[in-house]
Amino acid sequence: MPARSYATDWVLLILNIGIFAMAPFVIYLYLPFFKRLNITTAYEYLEKRFHVSIRLLGSLSFVAFQLGRMGIVVLLPALALSAVTGLNVYLCIALMGLLSTVYTVVGGIEAVIWTDVLQAVVLVGGALAALGIIVG
Known part of the structure; x- marks a missing residue:
């Protein structure tokens, strides 16, 4: 953006x-x-307002959207990693998926949170460095 x-x-x-x-x-x-209405999700509302088939259509649409989104989220860093290392893109996708799965399973939610913290530090650090270069 x-x-x-x-x-x-x-x-x-x-x-x-x-x-x-x-x-x-x-x-x-x-x-x-x-x-x-005593409902907790928009999908419950779709079922009450229309029919269970509309609820399922909404749910399946959301799942399809998320699968496409996850594909892009994995592909773009794999392309960057492939460009830097010279490895095959498919190998990079597999390695990133395996690494993410292993650290999530071994470390649980705490590992995911620490990964998010590290990502925030990198993003803020990059923004500050860019600001320093632009201003300086």
Whole structure:
């Protein structure tokens, strides 16, 4: 998003800021609506409002979206790793998947949290370094 905003315009940033403007609407209208119906998910609402087949269609659509998203999330770093190391892209995908599975199974949620912390440190550090280069 930052690169696209820089290259084109700031519309994406404005759309993301709009999330904060929508929060009161969601808090005071949507959440009480779902609470009155005594449901916990949008899929339950689809079943109550329409039919169980619509609930299943919504669920399957979400699963298909997430599978596509996960494919992209794994492919893009694998392409970068392949470009840096010269390894086959498929091997990089397999290695990344295996490594992620092993550290999640061995370390549990704590390993996942520490990975997120490390990622945040790298992202903030990169942003600060870029800011230092731009300003300096």
